[in-house]
Structures are given as structure tokens and as C-alpha cells.
Amino acid sequence: MLKIATFNINGVRSRLPALLEWLDREAPDIACLQELKAPDAAFPIDEIRAAGYGAIWHGQASWNGVAILARGMEPIESRRGLPGDPDDTHSRYLEAAAHGVLVGCLYLPNGNPQPGPKFDYKLAWFERLIGYAARLHDSGHPVVLAGDFNVVPTDEDIYNPKSWRKDALLQPESRECYRRLLDQGWLDALRARYPDERIYTFWDYFRQHWQKNSGLRIDHLLLNPQMAPHLKDAGVDRWVRDLPHASDHAPTWITVDLKVQKPSAAKKAVAGKPAAKKAAAKTPAPRAQRAKSAG
Incomplete structure (x- = not known):
């Protein structure tokens, strides 16, 4: 059984203790992180390796940043950054093969305030994701798109849509994308597992929204046809949101019963291989080393 999770950490350095506690307790095989808010040099790779994980990351000072962690192995990077806009400098997409699966880790733009240039950028980025995702979907290999999509898909995915109607996360254009x-x-794995329940992944820091369970579902794991039939379970590790100095997101996860492929097989699913090599050359992957078991 393979466990794959996504977690908007909202500052990997400041919330490192919570991250390490979660890795130790829940032991996901693959963990996608968003909002590192740290440049590449500040990524806590030594601590993550000590916890039993290899990692690749794409950092950015103060904002954005994504990472993929793999238990007991080094993820094989296949792409960093979406194709379609060479001038986009935001660190929002990272992709790797690990444990026989191809995983795309994404942090979709928030888009607020809207209307305005930030919302325009959100929609443009979404269009690029849709275009690239079609290639992944049709690759013939098991693929997961995991991350903070900054979209509340329906009114059933938020505690009170009335108070959020002007927010970019609920705009018709965002939902249509x-x-x-x-x-x-x-x-949509979490909704497939809980078709009739309100289940949230994000609770902001205002007006005791966590204490009142006034949440939103904006962290998603999407499975292509080669992965979807193997879905066994999905959920949210709510206990992490209750830790001191917690992120406003909780880790969201799936388990799949998938016959493991060799990592090289999943890597072949990726188009645009030369671009991935070029990106990898800019930020070398950490040297592989033996990782101790995380449980």
C-alpha cells in the first residue's frame, strides 16, 4: 500500500518541528509540500534526510516554493516549472518519479484581490496547467497531481460560501478551470472517497475558524485513469492543524494499492525531458545517501 500526501506547510523553516512530527507519525511514502517560503539554500534537507526521506525542492525567498519528499529513496526529478511561459519566475510546480508513480506537486496562484492582475495570473497559470495535465493524463502511467489548488470546487466544499463570494477561490472562472x-x-480522490460529506483541508487564522470547523477544501489529489482504480482510502490529518504554531492547512492524503513499477518506468511518462534536465542542472539534486527508516 502506497500513501501519498500533500501539505501546504506555510513556511518550512518555521514549521519544521510540525513537519517532522507528521512524517514520523503518519509516514507517507510521498509527500508534496507547498509554500516553503524559503530559498533553495535554506531548505532543511539534513533534517528531512535524518527523518528517512530523500527530497527535491524548488524554493523562492519569502514566497511560494514546492518540494517532493520520498520515504527511503531520492525522487527522480522530471520537471520544475510549467511549460508555456518562460518569463514566469514563481516556484509553483515540481514533478518527480518516486515509488513507481509520477507526482506533480503544485501551488496554484491565490488570485486575490480580484479582479486585477493577480487574478489574471491565476487564470493564465491554470490554463497552462490544464494544457500540460492533458499530456500527463494520457501518458499511460500512474500519475497524481497533488497540491494547493486555491480553488473551492463547489459550495459544498466551504463552511459558508456567502462570506467568500468575492474571493478568487470561489469565482466562477476559477471553478470552471x-x-x-x-x-x-x-x-478528485478526496471527494470520491467522501461523496456526501463536508470535509475541509484549510482553516484560516481569523475568527476562530479552526475551533469552529469553519473550513474550506482547497488541497486536492487528482488521479489519472491508470491510478484511480487503485484508490483505497483518502483523508485529512486534522491533528496537525491543532499543533502549536500550525499551518492553516492540514495534510491531505490517499492510499493506493498499486503494483510498484521501477522509477524509470514512471519517469518515461514525462514529456519535455530536455527542459527537465536543464532545470535539474541549475539546482543539482542532493546526493543520495542511505536513509534510516521513518517507521
Whole structure:
């Protein structure tokens, strides 16, 4: 059984103790992190390796940043950054093969305030994701798109839509982009597991929203047809949100019963291989070393 998780850490250095506690207790095989808010040199690779994980990361000072962790192995990087806009300097997409699966870790732009240039950038980035995701969907290999999509798909995914109607996360254009992505044939794993329940992944820091369970579902794991039939379970590690100095997100995860492929097989699913090599050359992957068991 393979466990894959996504977690908007909201500052990897300041919330490192919570991250390490979660890795030790829940032991995901693959963990996608967003909002590192740290440049590459500040990524806590030594502590993560000591916890039993290899990692690749794409950092950015003060904002954004994504990482993929793999238990007991080094992820094989296949892409960093979405194709389609060479002038986009935001660290929002990272992709790797690990444990026989191809994983795309993403942090979609928030888009607030809207209307305005930030919302325009959100929609433009979403269009690039939709275009690239079609290639991943049709690759023939098991693929997971995991991350903070900054989209509340429906009114059933938020505690009170009325107070958020002007927010970029609920705009019709944002929701339409998400629907178009799903229409390619991706399975929204958490909603598939809980079709009739309100389940949240994010609670902001205002007005005791965590204490009142006034949440939103914006962290998603999407499975292509080669992965979806193997879904066994999905959930949210709510206890992490209750830790001191917690992120406003909780880790969201799936388990799949998938016959493991060699990492090289999953890596072949990726188009645009030369670009991935070029990106990897800019930020060399950490040297492999023997990782101790995380449980």
C-alpha cells in the first residue's frame, strides 16, 4: 500500500518541528509540500534526510516554493516549472518519479484581490496547467497531481460560501478551470472517497475558524485513469492543524494499492525531458545517501 500526501506547510523553516512530527507519525511514502517560503539554500534537507526521506525542492525567498519528499529513496526529478511561459519566475510546480508513480506537486496562484492582475495570473497559470495535465493524463502511467489548488470546487466544499463570494477561490472562472481539468478524466480522490460529506483541508487564522470547523477544501489529489482504480482510502490529518504554531492547512492524503513499477518506468511518462534536465542542472539534486527508516 502506497500513501501519498500533500501539505501546504506555510513556511518550512518555521514549521519544521510540525513537519517532522507528521512524517514520523503518519509516514507517507510521498509527500508534496507547498509554500516553503524559503530559498533553495535554506531548505532543511539534513533534517528531512535524518527523518528517512530523500527530497527535491524548488524554493523562492519569502514566497511560494514546492518540494517532493520520498520515504527511503531520492525522487527522480522530471520537471520544475510549467511549460508555456518562460518569463514566469514563481516556484509553483515540481514533478518527480518516486515509488513507481509520477507526482506533480503544485501551488496554484491565490488570485486575490480580484479582479486585477493577480487574478489574471491565476487564470493564465491554470490554463497552462490544464494544457500540460492533458499530456500527463494520457501518458499511460500512474500519475497524481497533488497540491494547493486555491480553488473551492463547489459550495459544498466551504463552511459558508456567502462570506467568500468575492474571493478568487470561489469565482466562477476559477471553478470552471477546475471542472475543465477534471473533465480530462482526473479523479478528485478526496471527494470520491467522501461523496456526501463536508470535509475541509484549510482553516484560516481569523475568527476562530479552526475551533469552529469553519473550513474550506482547497488541497486536492487528482488521479489519472491508470491510478484511480487503485484508490483505497483518502483523508485529512486534522491533528496537525491543532499543533502549536500550525499551518492553516492540514495534510491531505490517499492510499493506493498499486503494483510498484521501477522509477524509470514512471519517469518515461514525462514529456519535455530536455527542459527537465536543464532545470535539474541549475539546482543539482542532493546526493543520495542511505536513509534510516521513518517507521
